Amino acid sequence: xxxxxASTQREIAAGPGEVRAALADYRETRPKLLPEHYSxxxxxEGGEGVxxxxxxxxxxTSKRVRDCLVDVTEPAGPGxxxxxxxxxxxxxxxxxxxxPGAADGSSxxxxxxxxxxxxxxxxxxxxxxxPKGLARIYDEMLAKLAAETEK
Numbered sequence: 493x494x495x496x497x498a499s500t501q502r503e504i505a506a507g508p509g510e511v512r513a514a515l516a517d518y519r520e521t522r523p524k525l526l527p528e529h530y531s532x533x534x535x536x537e538g539g540e541g542v543x544x545x546x547x548x549x550x551x552x553t554s555k556r557v558r559d560c561l562v563d564v565t566e567p568a569g570p571g572x573x574x575x576x577x578x579x580x581x582x583x584x585x586x587x588x589x590x591x592p593g594a595a596d597g598s599s600x601x602x603x604x605x606x607x608x609x610x611x612x613x614x615x616x617x618x619x620x621x622x623p624k625g626l627a628r629i630y631d632e633m634l635a636k637l638a639a640e641t642e643k
Contacts, residue, residue, distance in 0.1 A: 494609050498606075499623075504600075504634070563577070
């Protein structure tokens with residue numbers, strides 16, 4: 493099994509603190525950012541940053557639905573650095589990096605998801621198509637994040 497990676501990024505005209513706070517708010521803001529590919533979204537513990545446990549289903553293709561139970565960690569400490577979402581039901585890990593943007597008061601947000609892909613012909617197709625599909629989903633989330641924070 494080979495590791496599969498999907499990544500995308502966006503400049504947002506809002507400060508890193510505001511953008512990070514919006515991403516870390518799993519109770520109010522995060523549900524507003526989810527595209528139609530997500531269903532059954534539910535915060536089970538916490539709700540803000542580290543210690544949050546959240547459930548969702550994501551349907552990246554018409555045939556593939558992932559049932560995710562996600563633990564949120566913040567390796568740099570609460571309220572700082574990356575948000576890391578690790579799925580208890582698979583090897584999927586999503587990292588949200590928020591850094592100062594090119595312009596004053598802006599942010600550069602990168603979202604990267606990795607997982608151990610399938611083997612064989614199914615794995616070939618997964619490695620070929622899944623990253624692009626997931627990146628499109630994250631592009632939509634980042635557009636909604638920009639709309640939410642650039643007010």
